Amino acid sequence: MQDLRARPLDEGSSNDLSELQNQVLPLQQIAENMPNANPEEAKALNELGVSLQMRHKALGNPIDLDNAIIAYRRSIRLVQVPAFKVEQLDNLGSCLLLRFEYKKHMTDLDEAITVLQESVDAASDDRGKAVFLHILTKSLLDRFTHLEDIGDLDKAIAMEKQAVELEPAASINKSLFLFTLGKSCLLRFNRAISIQMEDINNAIEVLEQAVAAVPAGGPAEVECLTQLGDALFLRFHWLDDAADMEKAIGAYRKIDTVVPHGSPEKIENLQDLAKALFSRYSRFRKLDDLNEAIAAAEEALSVHQDFLPDGHISKPYYLLNLATAYDSRFHRLGQLDDLSKQILIIEQVGKLLPDDHANRGLFMGNLGSAFFSRFQHVGDVVDIDQAISLLKLASQLPSTPRSSRGKFLNTLGGAYLRRFQHLCEDQDLADGITALEEALELIPEDHTHKASCLTKLGNCLHVRFDHRGNLADIDRAIAHIKQALKMIPEEHLNRDIILSALGGCFLARFGSSRDPVELDQAIAAQQQAIALLPDDHSQKPLFTTNLGTSFERRFHHSQRREDIDRAIETHQLAVDLLPDSHAIRALAFNKLALCFETRFDHFGEENDIDKALTAYSEAAKSMSSVPSIRFHTAIRWGTLACGRKEPSAALEAYTVVLEMLPQLAWLGHKIERRYSELGRVLQVGGAVNAAVATAIAAGDLGLALEWLEEGRNIVWGQINQLRTPIDTLRDKDPATADRLQAVAKALESAGTSDVTAAPRIDDVGVPQQTIEEEATRHRALATEYMMLLKKARSLEGFEDFMKPKKLKSLLPAARDGPVAIINVHKSRCDALVLHSSDTSQPMIHIPLVLFSSERAEALAKVMHNILKNPHGRALVLADRVGSSEAMQFILAELWACVVEPILEASDSLRKSGRRSHITWCITGPLTFLPLHAAGIYNSGDHVKHKCVFDMVISSYIPTLSTxxxxxxxxxxxxxxxxxxxxxxxxxxxxxxxxxxxxxxxxxxxxxxxxxxxxxxxxxxxxxxxxxxxxxxxxxxxxxxxxxxxxxxxxxxxxxxxxxxxxxxxxxxxxxxxxxxxxxxxxxxxxxxxxxxxxxxxxxxxxxxxxxxxxxxxxxxxxxxxxxxxxxxxxxxxxxxxxxxxxxxxxxxxxxxxxxxxxxxxxxxxxxxxxxxxxxxxxxxxxxx
The missing domain is CATH 3.40.50.1460 (Rossmann fold)
Structure with a gap:
């Protein structure tokens, strides 16, 4: 609204520069030559001041302003007429205010307020006095802005109240005075030490009057509506009255119809509207509000971008508000597009901010939170690494406010927990607990983040209990989460998360205590959590899956049919809610399948097994889910399909098993970790052997051989793949080939470096990388390597580039003699003899019907007992006789059950005129047994003496690729x-x-x-x-x-x-x-x-x-x-x-x-x- 202090000094004064020049000099001469105490001198000095002030306005010479103030002061000292003195006081006050705006000297503002107060005191109670009161109010507000003396604000409000009362209702200034009074009351509400609701109530009341009084359609109406909307928005957050928010949104919507398209005011109002709609969504969870908020913010940033260049001070904040709205919609609907937009926007914000920007830490923390959200949905480890890196930096920057540091450490703790659950690195769990404990120290007791932090700390302790079994951890976890629950109101937005976490802790403690009361408490908490969520909420499937698990656990304790039925119903509801790409899809379907199996085992419902097979299939094929869950699910699917005599389903299941193996021993881990993962998953060897046995039983010997090659020596295979020459690819796509070779070299180095070593030190003694930074880089290299392979395989003729070898590529391994590949599994044992004697039938299948995995394990155990006390190269066994007899038994068993059937079946493959040779490729317990020495050794009976050593030369290979x-x-x-x-x-x-x-x-x-x-x-x-x-x-x-x-x-x-x-x-x-x-x-x-x-x-x-x-x-x-x-x-x-x-x-x-x-x-x-x-x-x- 127009400031009355900027009104023309004299409506009759000329603005023509030449006339002003002609006026000033004569007036100066008159003032100088006029005798002292001449009544006309006051008038002349006043006119001189007005002329000088007008010339300053035209030319900007500060000396004119100084001289005008001197003239006004002299005029006031000489004036005798009260009415004329009020005018002169007003002129002096206005001139002092003008000089204050130029020079920012507080003495000018103080003198102006004193002078203006004199003019108010001297003025009569008419319309003129109301104007003087208003000008005094504005001056007091200026001083409050600079000195923050609440007394100035109190006096300003009192002055403006008088102005409102004196000004007639029909006056064009009425709405201005009401607007200023409302704005001042709102300011006191925000800035006073002691909050007074009366101030905001008064502000809203007078602003509503201002809106009613202001002419429609002009900028004044926009200002009044904006201030009213802001006041209503603020009161809503204090009183939670939905009517206030409805009126605020109404005010912003009305502004949208008044402000012209393509103006700066349009942008600001759209942002206000988006902010109000988002707040209402956060309170009442109406999706329409969130969608409209996003639409308004998008319009402000796209349609009107000409008024919002990259250097605009508000642009980063507007972008961040939109990113926050996208984040909320992502968590509500789980749509990746929203999350991707959020990340792009925050990255754009990062580019807009200089490195030393005071709020850089805030934006980095928000970007880290966005990457964390995407990881939780997609499971890409690069996202969680990026999230942790950004959140750590944001929480450590000195410019990050204390409250925000606590918020980011809270999120960082949760990110560490999720990375631990994904990668099983113990340090991540420890770092997560440390971050959350530090966050608790920084977050005020009454802050909403306190409950969130306590819940995450409880979750960390819950996970540590699962891994270490220390009851103190689960007790502390429950205590923290209960405390969090007490801190929030019933309608709090995150109450569902806290209740679900509490239910999980009760379920975990039931596993140790076996107290059914805790199981009932778990179910009750989880049911309350689910009841708070709409069906389209992204967390509802997970919470529902957890509840189904609790019902299943109660069935195993109670054996009541109703519990397993409810478990199945609950899990079915969870999978029905899941989109195809959701990260927990495999987990949810796996749990549903297990429940179907359980009900079949206890109650014999035949169709439950068919349903279990279908659910296992869905779980195993869930591409976006955790590899270990898919792997175990596929094994169970394959085993069940074999038992049901469904070979096609079994082969499909084991195809997934073989696909998952390289992901379990991921290139992003160091080699020792890959071996650890393969060892931790005890079924890996057995799973591959089961797959091969299934393929053999189905008559697909080629597939059996391919799987046996693909599923063994995984880590060695990865090392050799990284060293594979790529000259053919370089001929097709040199850039991709060069980058692939460089990444492979870096990846091999990262995989074999010593993780226990100290960080590398540069030339000036500064560590180049922490262990965590090195691990993050390693994982990023692994991700890039897979992307480059995908790119290479998209080229014509390179579809199978660096993929596991097919049968045709494996056959040349037998060029120099037969290769006997032996598969040992509990269902069957077989040998596949690869040869080059007959290209039409390059493989012979020999069922080893006398052998079994149990016999192989027994022989390996005997061998282990023979060799259990080795102390070096010069070993001499104490019990030579007993060891010889035991070894003789082992070699005889190997001959009769394994070697002799293979040699007899492959006798025709031996080439005449040369010594026979065979290469052994063995699996399972056989890898620890000496097949090359198998035989029947009877020292007294040469007729019965038979051994492989006398018949063929033996070699061993770990894989055909050797x-x-x-x-x-x-x-x-x-x-x-x-x-x-x-x-x-x-x-x-x-x-x-x-x-x-x-x-x-x-x-x-x-x-x-x-x-x-x-x-x-x-x-x-x-x-x-x-x-x-x-x-x-x-x-x-x-x-x-x-x-x-x-x-x-x-x-x-x-x-x-x-x-x-x-x-x-x-x-x-x-x-x-x-x-x-x-x-x-x-x-x-x-x-x-x-x-x-x-x-x-x-x-x-x-x-x-x-x-x-x-x-x-x-x-x-x-x-x-x-x-x-x-x-x-x-x-x-x-x-x-x-x-x-x-x-x-x-x-x-x-x-x-x-x-x-x-x-x-x-x-x-x-x-x-x-x-x-x-x-x-x-x-x-x-x-x-």
Missing amino acids: LLRSREQDNEYSTSPPRILLITQPSTPNSRPLPGTMKEVEAIRKHIPINNIHHLNHSEATVSKVLDAMGEYSWLHLACHGIQDAKQSLKSGFALYDGRLDLGMLMTKSLGHARLAFLSACETAMGDEKLPEEAVHLAAGMLAAGFESVIATMWAIGDAEAPVVAEAVYEILWRDGKDGGGERELLTAYALHEAVRRLREKVGVMEFIKWVPFVHFGVTNARV
Whole structure:
């Protein structure tokens, strides 16, 4: 509204500059020459002041303003007529106010108020006095704005009340005075130390009068309506009277009809309307209000963007309000589009703000919260990493207000909890609890965030109880959540979340206490939570699923039919509410399927099994759900389908199982974590074997072979994939190929780095990355790698790029001889013999009807008992006789049940004129048993003596890919004689001496020229020197102690002079020209019993590092036997390889076979412990 202080000084005064110039000089002369105390002098000085003031307005010269004030002061001292003095006081006050606006000197404002008060006191009670009162009010409001002295505000309100009372109803100034009074009362309500509802009530009353009095359709009406809407909006938040909000929205809507399209006022009003509608939605949950709020905010930011450039001070706040509305609608409806829009908007806000902006922390925190929301819906780990990073930064910035720090730490604690539930990193749970405890210290007791923080802390303690079983945690969790519940009113928006959390805690404590009262309390709390939610609320499916679980648990306790029926009804309701892409879809369908199975088991309703199969199918196929849940669900689906004799369903289920395996051992984890995940999911090996057994039973031998290859040695396969050459892709798409290669290299490095190491330090002593930052980068690399693979596979001709090999690609593995792949499962045991003798039928299926998984486990246990006390390479077993008899039993069982049926069935595959060779690829407990030595050993009966050693040469491979990689590299090696790196440790510090290692050196030197040997002995053989030298030599011989670490498989290794060369270090190597590794150490082919399908042993590590052929040991070897084997091996390899004698394609395997034959002749056939441990892995010849 127009300020009366800006009215023309004299309606008759000229605004023409030349006239003003002509007026000022004569007036100055008159004033100077007029005798003192002349009555006309006051008039002349007043006219001079007016002219100077007008010239200042035209030219902006501050001296004119100063001189005008001097003239007014002199005039007032001389004036005798009271009426004229009021006018002069008014002129002086207006001029002082004008100078205050220019110079901001408080003395001018103070003097103006004093002068204006004099004019009010001197004026008569008529219309003129009302104007003077109004001007005084405005001046007092100015001083209050600068000094915040509430006395000025009180006096301003009192003055304006008088002005309103004096001004006639028909006056054009009436609405202005009412507006100013209402605005002043609203200001006092907001700024007073003690809140007085009378102020806001009075404000609304007079503003309503102002709206009624103001001319319709003009800017004055807009100002009045805006102020009235703001006052009503504010009172609604204090009194919760829906009528106030209705009137506020009505005021804003009326403004929208008055303000012209495409004006700045339009933008501001649309924002006010959006804010009011959003507040009403937050209170009454009417979706129409939220939709209209978003529409208004979108219109303000898009249609009228010309008035809202990026530099506009309000633009970041308007954008953030819209983002908040999108967030609310996302949580209400669960539509990803809203969440994506929210994130884009907040990212836009971040770009608008300078780095040192006072509110940057607030925007970063809100962006972090948005990423957290998207993670909870989609499950993409990159989002949760981004959320945690932003929330941490927002909570640590000094510019972030204390209240906001508490809010962001509260959200951060919840984000840590969810990442722990997703990745199972213990540190995340600890960090979450720490963040929430710090947030509790910062959030005031009466703040709504306090209840939220207590609930999240309770949830963290609940989860820690689930993992550690400490009852104190669940007791504390319940106490915190009960406290949160007491802090909020019945109608609080988040009451449902708190009740659901409380129900979950009661259910968890029931698991320990078995007190049915707690189970009833859980159900009651969960039912209350669900009752508070509309059907379209995004949290309702989860809460309903939790309630169904509680009913199921009560059934197992009570055995009442009604409980399992209600569990099924509740779970059915939950899945009916879920959209296809929801993250908990697999969980909800899995729980429904389990309930159907439970009811079938107890009450025998046949169609329940069919319903269970359907539900398991839906769960397993839920692409957006957690991989571990899909995996376990698919296993259960496959098992149930097999039991129901539904092979097609079973194969479909196991297809999902195989798809999930790489996600369980995710590339975003370090290698030790991948092995941990595979070990934690105890069913992994059994699941793959079950899948293969199902495919064989269905007659699909090709699929069985593909699955067996795909489901074994997952981690080694990932390492080799990251090292795969991509030249063909580079020809098609160089940019994608280069980036894929760079990311693969970085990912391999991240996966094999030591997570326990200290953060890397840069040149100036500053840590480059924390462990958490490194892990976040690792996960981001894994995500980018998968996206690049997807992009590559979208290219024509690259649809199967780096995907698991199909049957056609696996067949060449048998080019140099048959490969026997043996699957062991509780349902059946089978051998698949791959060969190249008949391309029309390249695979023979041999059912091993005499063998079983139970028998395999029993034999492995006997073997473990024989070898349970190994202490190093020089082992001599105490009970030689008992061990020999036990070993004889094992070998006889393996012969009769496994090896003999395979050899008999594949006899026709042997090529005439050459020694027969077979490669074993074994699974399950068989991986710990010596198939290469199987036989019937009766020392007194040579007729009955049969053994595989006398019939074929044996090699082992962890997967068919081991042979295929060598085939691909056939033309990539030098034809020059091999050079050997010889490592010996005759007396490793803190280990038993091994004098036999030097005999190995002597034996090797007998047959290999000294110039072809590089020998590192004792103190020369340090870990770093050996690692560095490995890449320079094609053969490697390690004569030292070997250690199989039962607790940390990746710490298994070779004992060198200054430490252990372990499996984790070998995984970092990629040797392009490595051919043969002879591991003359203990247990170098002994794997991890927890991970039989993963070949976590040193021989596999050498294969992965690039060696084509590895000679290793299954258990501790004698110090006397190792030199015998080494001498014979190198004699044959050097002689036959150099001269072209022997059968080159079998050379390495033949050399070991012949060496072991010589050892067996020397020590005796029945000395199994001495000759059986030597085994060959990889291709049959080291390409000498």
